[in-house]
Amino acid sequence: MAEQTPWKTDKWFTSPWNHDPEVTAGYDFPDEIQIHDVTLRDGEQQSGVVFTLDEKIRIAEELAEAGVHRIEAGLPAVSADDEKAVRTIAGRGLPSEIYAFSRCMIDDAKRAVDCGVDGVVMEIPSSRHLIELGYRWSVDRAVELSVEATNYAHENGLKVAFFPIDATRAALDDYLSLMERVATDGHMDTFVLVDTFGVLAPHAVRRFAEATRERLQVPLETHFHMDYSLGVANSLLAVAAGASVIQTTIAGIGERAGNTPMEETVMALLTLYNRDIGIKTEKLAALARLIGELSGVQQPSNRPVTGERLFDIESGIIATWFRNVRDVDVTEAVPFLPSLVGLDGPRVVYGKGSGIDSIAEATEQLGLDATAEQGLEILDRVKAASIARHGLLDLAEVEKLAREVLER
8 A cells, every 4th residue: 555645645635735844834723623514504594595394403413423513503583493493403412512593682592591502602793883883783782782691601501602793894903802891791612703794815814813812812713604715715724723613504505605615624624734523524425415405505516525527527638547547546637536525436428528538438338349440430429419419428328329330
């Protein structure tokens, strides 16, 4: 067996540059990194997405089976149905910790306690402009509510993750001063770095994390959105700066452009940073399919990590690579083995982009013999048929074209 390195194993082949000492010198990864899944709450906030009670239970059970550390079961104050779902999931005896989401109000905190959850994520606007314009509260009222609600939750045995909405659009000093008042007079076990509108640039993440931790002196979590497709990158940077919990959704569903997707985040930690956080990655594709089916949110076939066609090879040159390496090391042709995330493949497919080795693949599978000249003619016919269809051909259709050439 070949020597294993963080970037080259029997399951993946990534970049050795990721582990260059000059790159890793500034890392401050915590010893333990956890996933806090918010599919059942923030994921359901995506327009048009509604999960039934049975569906929520099924999702929670699948998340727990995959090794997700914490599951946010919902916001009990939304409706009686949501409260029932949170209560039911909390009572299932799952190995994951179960959290509720709540506003910083005593009544919300009481609902969470009554549901029997392990912890609560308590939200409050963090920017002065959102407090005064969006909520039409005074800043003092927001702080007072936060102090009362967090203390109540803590006194009644819940872990408290404090969740300041829209933190990244607040002035830094103002934001830190407001949060420090809650941390001093109220209670927070962890503090969530919240980028509600996905507007934080990657270069600002370390500053966001370090300034918050230095001022509040509590463990950090992340909650980043995908409005600029930066949620995964920003979550990784925040964890490298010391955050110990990443809030994600399956398939990246969620408000507007969605939340940080768990699948890409977990796989990046494992294969790019050599951080195995205990998630059963072979269950990721099935989880993404489940959420797609239940939410009705269509996922692109080439979606990172879990796309159904992610490991289909149409390009002729890649088909050549794959045929040359598959009996030696498949990761020479792909970044990680499909089986690592529960997918099949790689496989050669047939279309406009096919090459002569694609035809060789097809004829070998079909048990047909073709000369070089016949192979080129079959290839021309496959390309023409694919162009006419605007799509791929299956193997049976390739066989029909091949026999038309071979049986003349």
